């Protein structure tokens with residue numbers, strides 16, 4: 001069976017965070033992407049055999065776990081490529097007073113061809129957006145986006161999330177061997193739009 005819901009913690013009786021894996025597709029192709037490194041997380045295969053499934057399939061797996069404190073949409077690909085599905089599942093989760101977060105590449109408005117942030121604000125408490133670089137040129141080298149305007153679109157999405165009172169954090173991946181980031185500049189960009197900033201260290205086992 002495909003893995004839609006997974007935990008990283010070992011104590012399955014008392015999980016604080018559950019992760020939701022909605023798709024293997026992404027509009028970026030980051031050089032450090034976990035998909036290039038590992039096929040499994042905690043023994044569960046992350047590659048979906050089929051992209052054709054319903055919210056009920058996901059919810060059935062979610063209900064097999066005890067109620068967590070938080071649910072994170074953080075698939076092997078970009079969750080906002082399955083926005084309608086995500087909305088159904090996040091609505092189900094929020095009704096149980098569970099905190100919700102999306103880890104995203106921030107291109108959701110381009111992918112969905114409209115501003116989806118007000119809809120997200122109803123069901124998502126927190127977004128973690130991959131800034132990845134302090135400028136478009138380096139972003140394009142690191143993130144290798146399908147969309148030419150991805151960097152600007154990502155920053156605009158982040159601004160809209162802040163304006164819609166979603167707790168917003170911009171992230172960068174540091175210590176990847178093939179590039180060097182201007183971290184103060186990245187933090188300045190996050191500060192300027194009122195977002196938080198997080199540095200993730202690159203780990204060559206993928207997580």
Ligand code: SF4
Pocket residue numbers: 026027028029030032033034035076077078104105130143
């Ligand atoms: S945005 Fe995330 S899922 Fe997409 S290629 Fe980059 S690291 Fe991988």
